[in-house]
Amino acid sequence: MAITKKRNSIEDRWTPLIVSAGGFVPISVFFLDNYHRLPRPLTNREALLVVHLIRHKYDDRAPFPALSLLARKMGVSMTAVRNQMRSLESKGYLRREPRKATSNAYHLDGLFAALERLIVASLVRNTAPQARSNSSLSPDAQNDSDSPI
Numbered sequence: 001m002a003i004t005k006k007r008n009s010i011e012d013r014w015t016p017l018i019v020s021a022g023g024f025v026p027i028s029v030f031f032l033d034n035y036h037r038l039p040r041p042l043t044n045r046e047a048l049l050v051v052h053l054i055r056h057k058y059d060d061r062a063p064f065p066a067l068s069l070l071a072r073k074m075g076v077s078m079t080a081v082r083n084q085m086r087s088l089e090s091k092g093y094l095r096r097e098p099r100k101a102t103s104n105a106y107h108l109d110g111l112f113a114a115l116e117r118l119i120v121a122s123l124v125r126n127t128a129p130q131a132r133s134n135s136s137l138s139p140d141a142q143n144d145s146d147s148p149i
Contacts, residue, residue: 025055031115038114040091048074049084050093053106062097062105 010024031050035042042050052070056063067085071078085106088094093111096104 025051027051027054028115030119034115034118038091038093038118040093040114042088042091042093043084045076045080046084046088049081049088050108050111053108057108062107064099064103064105066103 010019014024031047035047035050049070052073053063053065056065067078067081071081074081085094085096088111089096091110093108093114095107095110097107098104
């Protein structure tokens with residue numbers, strides 16, 4: 001019996017060694033393609049911070065990595081991470097939850113809501129031209145377009 005290799009695996013996209021050395025992070029393609037199109041666009045550094053936060057988001061709860069860990073993993077200072085966090089907060093995309101004797105939790109609900117609004121707006125834009133073209137027809141033409149041929 002021949003064993004078939006699973007296609008489209010993470011190892012196929014990277015390499016088995018790279019994946020085994022650190023794993024992978026599930027990132028929304030919509031986020032990657034549109035973070036700069038948000039009403040308050042994210043900078044590349046802010047987007048990378050979001051990726052690092054998602055790395056520590058294992059379920060529906062807010063991630064809570066330490067700023068020092070994020071800074072080390074991103075290769076920047078803690079001040080830089082703190083400034084990016086403040087910027088994300090001022091844009092309404094991140095909410096810090098202070099916790100006692102441990103790191104803060106970082107809620108991304110504002111970012112998720114903004115991305116979902118962007119999806120809905122793009123769906124409306126994609127359907128609007130068809131609706132407008134039908135409404136611009138005369139009443140007789142509209143009736144004709146609804147009748148079977």
